[in-house]
Amino acid sequence: MKIVSAIKRVPGDIKERLQGRFRDAEFYFCHGIEEADRYLAEADIFLTYGEDLTPERIRKAENLKWIMVMSAGMDRMPFNEIAERDILVTNVRGIHAKPMAEYAISMLLQVSRQAKILIEQEKNHTWNRRPVMTEISGGTMVLLSTGAIAQEVARLAKAFQMRTLGVSKSGRKKPYFDETYTIDDFEQALSQGDFIVAALPSTEETVHLLKPEHFQLMKEDAIFLNMGRGDLVETDVLLNAVRNSEIRHAVLDVMEEEPLPAGHALWDEEQITITPHLSGISPHYVPRAFELFEENLEVYVSGSGDMMNTIDPKRGY
């Protein structure tokens, strides 16, 4: 069995652990797709970030039985060719939950505790205890999404003794949520939130889901945070909401235009904080992805148990 990886810079200890544990397999750890191309024709299993797989490569990899996508987004996967050959696909769905939940809590604390002002005071050698800090503990958090990432945020929010309201298509109950709402009646939830955290993918239903009237429904001192997709809300709707003081602050890790160009109005708006789409970045990404792969490989080799995060190539998720 030949396992070909196109993942760059795999740490040595991970390679050794895999080779030690799966002695019957031959591993080819390649530095990117060009190097991996050489081994693709014989590969049984291929590890990729999913952006480099073309229909040609799928045809060339005639032994291929399983593609492990070390990413959660799979927009560029040639699913038609994969489905025809009935190749198994798994991904690392959920891997962003931990860093993104830390991001959300971190940014809500940063805004609530006036970090920008305190850092400015430090720079100016100013000892001033008057900036009014609020606590996040005991507040109400509304999460747009009840998926893996939103659940991890809600779990931390519960540790801060918050009330957690989740919004999803089905409104089905999910762990760590005190209440759940469907997208059809989510206005009820919005008006209760001290913190509105969006972690939605971009779909037909979510594009421009948030309209001016939704921000008008929110509390005046609510903090809105978007770390899902930028097309959830139009830039002008956001700018108007903070300029009209409909909300206290907006934290945006994603926006309609990325990278946000220098000079864009969002950068300088005092009640908006911009981060460059980094909520999911983690130094633990590659180790965590390989842990998922390793567990799946054990199932694949032993034939017992269920593989995690399998994807239906016909549906693409």
Added chain:
Amino acid sequence: MKIVSAIKRVPGDIKERLQGRFRDAEFYFCHGIEEADRYLAEADIFLTYGEDLTPERIRKAENLKWIMVMSAGMDRMPFNEIAERDILVTNVRGIHAKPMAEYAISMLLQVSRQAKILIEQEKNHTWNRRPVMTEISGGTMVLLSTGAIAQEVARLAKAFQMRTLGVSKSGRKKPYFDETYTIDDFEQALSQGDFIVAALPSTEETVHLLKPEHFQLMKEDAIFLNMGRGDLVETDVLLNAVRNSEIRHAVLDVMEEEPLPAGHALWDEEQITITPHLSGISPHYVPRAFELFEENLEVYVSGSGDMMNTIDPKRGY
């Protein structure tokens, strides 16, 4: 029964709630001690921040049976006079736990996630995803103290899936700590910490407890945070520790000299973050203090149950 309060700006809803619940009591809500002085001679119960009580005032308050100190520090209380008259004293010990725990988590996230750099990038309209962020989840936290504040920090740390090591005089086991150490063997704990959080009071044993060798024991990428008392460590010891890269960063809410004067070396040290002794400040302080008072008053009036946070005037704590 006459209840005199010297606490300024008590919210109206708190006054109404107390008067509604304890109809046999006469409440005098005064704006500070000067106004309260008028009623002190008849007071059965006196509410104070504890800084304005002189021996003369204790003598004047000849009916006084109970002093509720709406503060945790009681350095200026005339305990001799209070002990002579056998006046009951209670305080709001533990009230700082929630804001201080939020402060600690907030600052550890701020440093780990490079907030200063990201805020600077935002100011310069720079879209740059390369600043290396680390996660706090899964790390090891060493807490100097296992008291109420430290326990609340440890509780949140457990939600971030950290290992929590506590250091106290006795080394006794406490909730939310995976391991506890005595001050005599705390070096063992120090060397394991990704985060070293100090929340110790100033006592004979804690003054200059942390010496240069302790910082040398710490991990090179450890973050040290002090929100207890500034005399835990000499300023020069701290400056040397960060300048010699013995630790990654120091977060100081307390220091030897407060307020820290402009021009002091601590302000400009890149690997030190200064906040102006505000970790315990909370907009919920007064409501929380009155909630504690209210529960104690219920016990006092009904004669059933135990009062919380009673102080032995002979020992002062």
